[in-house]
Amino acid sequence: MAETGAPLVAADEAPAYSAPTLDPTAPVAAPLEFYNAEAEDADSGYPGPTRVRRASTLPSSILNYRKENGRTYHSYGSTEHWGPNDEAAKDQQDLSHHFWTLLLEGQFYLAPIKPPKKVLDLGTGTGIWAIAMGDEFPEATITGTDLSPIQPSWVPPNCHFEIDDFNKEYGRENSYDLVHTRELLGTIPNWVDFFKKAYAALEPGGWIDCTEPAIKLGSTHYAFPASHPWAMWYSIFTAIDAKSGLAFDIAPSLKSAMQEAGFVNIIEKKTNVPIGKWPKDKRQKELGAWNQLRIDTGLRDFAERRLKTVMEWENDEILVLVAKCRASVQDPREGLCHDIYHVYGQKPERCVEAGQLK
Numbered sequence: 131m132a133e134t135g136a137p138l139v140a141a142d143e144a145p146a147y148s149a150p151t152l153d154p155t156a157p158v159a160a161p162l163e164f165y166n167a168e169a170e171d172a173d174s175g176y177p178g179p180t181r182v183r184r185a186s187t188l189p190s191s192i193l194n195y196r197k198e199n200g201r202t203y204h205s206y207g208s209t210e211h212w213g214p215n216d217e218a219a220k221d222q223q224d225l226s227h228h229f230w231t232l233l234l235e236g237q238f239y240l241a242p243i244k245p246p247k248k249v250l251d252l253g254t255g256t257g258i259w260a261i262a263m264g265d266e267f268p269e270a271t272i273t274g275t276d277l278s279p280i281q282p283s284w285v286p287p288n289c290h291f292e293i294d295d296f297n298k299e300y301g302r303e304n305s306y307d308l309v310h311t312r313e314l315l316g317t318i319p320n321w322v323d324f325f326k327k328a329y330a331a332l333e334p335g336g337w338i339d340c341t342e343p344a345i346k347l348g349s350t351h352y353a354f355p356a357s358h359p360w361a362m363w364y365s366i367f368t369a370i371d372a373k374s375g376l377a378f379d380i381a382p383s384l385k386s387a388m389q390e391a392g393f394v395n396i397i398e399k400k401t402n403v404p405i406g407k408w409p410k411d412k413r414q415k416e417l418g419a420w421n422q423l424r425i426d427t428g429l430r431d432f433a434e435r436r437l438k439t440v441m442e443w444e445n446d447e448i449l450v451l452v453a454k455c456r457a458s459v460q461d462p463r464e465g466l467c468h469d470i471y472h473v474y475g476q477k478p479e480r481c482v483e484a485g486q487l488k
């Protein structure tokens with residue numbers, strides 16, 4: 131963060147820039163069920179079966195989404211995820227994927243394993259990362275798991291999805307050479323336990339690769355007073371973390387949790403990224419535009435359920451906070467930015483557990 135007191139960047143100084151928009155011709159996602167190699171989708175455009183089954187055969191306990199405030203939420207799982215799973219939420223996840231990929235300059239992960247053979251994407255959401263990985267690495271098998279069956283049916287033949295809860299034992303011991311997670315903030319009661327389960331799922335020498343945004347926003351040119359919407363946001367979310375036990379503010383502690391779980395060769399890459407089109411540099415401006423779009427469209431999704439159920443806020447109070455934060459995000463004079471954490475680590479080639487080499 132830059133020093134306090136530097137002059138604001140005037141809105142009209144920023145060169146004209148069009149915000150990116152979603153591709154309206156993209157196929158509409160159809161819900162699907164667990165992996166099933168028998169099913170085929172002749173229209174998929176891919177050479178092999180799509181390996182999915184239609185949602186019509188999903189148990190009703192999974193498909194009976196909870197409805198709150200005109201949004202739908204998953205019904206399966208041991209913990210309540212904060213985010214809705216309806217079309218608006220899926221669009222937000224898909225446009226976020228573009229931001230994450232742009233940030234990694236076209237790569238899908240940073241762990242030094244290329245090509246991977248067997249990949250697990252925990253909390254896959256719409257499955258957009260898993261699908262991209264399936265295309266990128268046709269020889270690899272990609273499994274995406276989530277509480278919500280919101281993945282599309284048009285998927286590469288080497289990619290499939292399962293309904294699974296990563297906060298329970300998922301028993302996939304020594305199976306994968308890459309476990310990927312992205313934006314799982316606010317969903318995990320104990321990150322060390324979470325990493326231990328991922329460790330067990332990896333084969334010796336395999337890698338875990340995690341991406342999480344810091345929820346503490348800053349400005350390039352002034353320190354936020356306590357009354358600033360983003361200062362309020364941070365203090366409210368740390369209160370939510372303490373009350374709910376499902377922390378949002380976890381990005382800075384990923385590395386130590388990974389270490390505690392037994393991973394080695396851990397690398398933490400922290401990148402300060404703009405929010406908005408205010409940077410003059412072309413790449414930073416593009417990153418900032420997408421980050422702005424991701425946050426602007428996601429704010430209500432991030433906040434609504436936890437503010438209501440954990441903090442017992444009224445709808446009006448939630449809308450006011452969200453509106454103030456959105457106004458700040460849309461104002462180039464704010465010079466908003468935050469840190470994104472990429473943390474990856476390796477399961478040792480020879481693991482000693484309970485006195486035995488594994």
Ligand SMILES: C[S@@+](CC[C@H](N)C(=O)[O-])C[C@H]1O[C@@H](n2cnc3c(N)ncnc32)[C@H](O)[C@@H]1O
Pocket residue numbers: 204207208209211213223227252253254255256257258259275276277278294295296297311312313314317
């Ligand atoms: C913010 S989204 C991120 C989706 C995806 N990782 C991405 O980056 O595109 C978080 C996802 O985690 C899933 N999730 C939350 N808690 C979960 C759990 N206990 N087990 C499996 N998935 C979970 C949610 O359903 C949601 O799809």
